[in-house]
């Protein structure tokens with residue numbers, strides 16, 4: 001979004017390139033053969049978005065130069081560890097991660113079982129420290145447009161499952177493109193997630209047209225459309241989509257089949273792997289707190305499955321019950337469990353990119369900040385037009401429904417600045 005600055009290409013080895021921000025290097029995916037070494041570009045989520053004229057880029061970089069180094073100082077101070085205050089059990093974890101040794105499952109499970117608030121607080125600090133060491137203070141903010149709340153499926157935990165008697169909407173191609181143009185023109189977003197239920201009203205051809213038109217605006221097109229066919233994902237890649245969000249939801253095949261009939265976990269994983277093979281930047285993960293999947297070991301298994309899929313971004317959201325669904329009476333999980341999971345994921349996979357999902361804000365108004373300080377480095381802002389936003393009722397009491405986009409953007413920029421996070425891309 002507006003919190004993004006250009007970088008200079010210093011090396012190209014298709015389909016990858018190295019870009020430079022004031023001497024800091026990032027790897028990105030580059031699929032534009034017209035871009036040359038020396039050009040200035042925007043990148044988001046590790047993907048080339050568009051080239052910008054050198055004169056314009058230099059002007060922006062000059063304005064940001066002092067801020068860039070100031071933010072680094074703030075982040076360095078917030079992520080500094082006082083080793084004397086770290087309990088022996090956690091110090092051993094840190095030392096192992098510092099030596100780039102993978103922690104064994106039993107060691108990770110011991111961390112997953114921590115419950116003492118003082119220890120948890122140190123755990124978050126360690127995770128934040130690792131995040132800083134691995135990624136510097138780079139951050140990534142994507143916009144999300146929820147273009148349809150129709151879904152043919154009946155996932156037990158979902159407030160827009162097909163049985164729900166709720167007002168439904170579908171945005172027209174023109175409405176989606178206008179919402180994307182507004183996001184780019186008014187707020188300078190560089191990456192947009194187009195999300196819907198599994199809605200076959202949007203044929204492959206319609207989806208491809210949407211992707212082509214949104215891509216033409218000059219943004220990274222990220223799709224989140226569920227278990228559509230492999231061919232659909234292939235066609236949308238050809239149309240210009242370069243990133244896909246597709247969670248496996250749970251690593252437990254039995255829980256998967258119970259809560260997401262009639263599909264299986266194997267089918268979902270097969271699709272995720274195929275999406276990766278096509279070349280998409282992949283965001284994947286799970287739902288935290290599903291019944292039968294909420295023990296410490298189950299959560300760790302979910303993290304380890306995410307890691308094994310080698311995603312470019314972890315995306316796991318808390319289960320928040322939605323009325324009139326089979327899981328309506330479940331208690332929402334605690335913010336502490338989410339923070340512990342973010343920290344655990346950071347320790348299990350130090351170089352990962354971890355998203356603070358919009359659902360987290362529903363648990364706690366301060367959640368974005370807490371998540372970013374527990375090891376996360378990416379965020380999303382809901383850009384769905386106001387008249388539709390409240391209808392995308394995937395769970396109850398969604399946060400931010402009344403906030404104007406301008407307000408959400410400003411709050412996010414203020415938060416990132418206060419934490420010393422920089423407008424540079426996180427890279428691959």
Ligand code: SF4
Pocket residue numbers: 151152153154155158159160161162196197198226
């Ligand atoms: S979770 Fe996704 S696929 Fe399942 S019912 Fe909800 S929108 Fe549909």
